[in-house]
Amino acid sequence: MKRKNNRNFDSAVYEIVKMIPRGKVSTYGEIAKKFGSPKYARAVGQALKRNRRKDVPCHRVVRSDGRMGGYSGGYSGMGEEGSLIKERLLREEGVEVINGRVDLKRFLFRF
């Protein structure tokens, strides 16, 4: 097993996501900005999608409009179900989710 390089992007994303405290959320775009440009938003999503690590709270990452976006739950093939799980996980942490949406004005974690 060699694959150490080229995985830097994913690793970097995970490191950032791990910084998000309980009860707060961030967005794909905000995380992307930490790479210098909000254009990485989509790639960030891809990275989290591939993530199966338990120490990366990917459920704390939502879309720029506060809605859930996706969630694989650590496995593959979860579509709309994933959003519900994600929503529940956030509620358990104290994040208010109203109509499938988070009020970023109050719950967005600013790095």
Add this chain to the structure above:
DNA sequence: ACTATGACTCCCA
């Protein structure tokens, strides 16, 4: 090298 896909975002109708 090229095309297709997707846990995205922005803009406009």
Add this chain to the structure above:
DNA sequence: GTGGGAGCCATAG
């Protein structure tokens, strides 16, 4: 609220 289109980037085939 809904829907369409464009732009972006990493990855898979």
